């Protein structure tokens with residue numbers, strides 16, 4: 467569907483982590499399409515990150531896009547990524563801690579290192595990025611001509627912040643924790659005009675859940691969990707992120723937006739219970 471260019475993020479700089487594929491890539495594209503400068507963070511596959519940076523930089527609406535490698539679970543690498551961004555673009559206005567992964571095990575067989583790895587990337591990574599973003603928002607101060615907020619943080623959560631997930635307890639635990647990280651930030655820094663919100667995607671067609679959609683049988687089974695009867699597209703999440711980053715959502719703070727085709731509406735109860 468053709469969408470008219472929108473310049474609602476012009477003059478702003480966004481960092482999107484894990485932006486070389488899947489949801490992160492779509493968020494980077496949506497923010498760029500609305501006029502932002504975009505930092506495309508990645509850890510592997512530099513070619514994809516560079517290609518996206520080129521594509522966005524060539525777009526007449528998008529500001530400039532650059533790719534920066536950093537492991538979001540490492541404090542020094544996150545600090546360095548923010549420093550590089552600020553040296554290059556002057557400041558950061560929008561932070562989307564999106565990088566996340568799954569390491570699925572039955573709980574009684576889950577090695578401690580796989581529990582820890584998922585927590586380090588999905589939760590500590592979001593803490594480190596939010597902390598660095600807030601430090602920069604506070605240092606820079608308000609620019610009312612650019613945005614009504616001091617800065618915007620958009621945490622990438624999941625429907626599994628509320629839906630328990632057998633065989634994925636490490637992943638679900640990180641998403642449950644992101645609710646309180648996000649709400650605590652909204653409460654603590656709301657007075658300084660920082661907005662922190664989450665997006666909770668349902669099943670979105672990306673590499674993370676390839677098994678759930680790559681055959682027609684798998685997709686039919688997945689659709690049983692989705693009242694709206696279609697798998698989500700990465701751009702569904704990009705659209706929500708661009709709105710949350712813009713002043714159109716200025717009074718939205720401390721909440722999760724579910725973008726899930728009603729997956730959280732207990733579809734098993736449609737014909738049961």
Ligand code: BGC
Pocket residue numbers: 568623624625626667668669670674675678
């Ligand atoms: C997971 C996907 C899953 C979806 C819905 C996401 O957070 O990463 O693997 O398909 O939730 O269950």
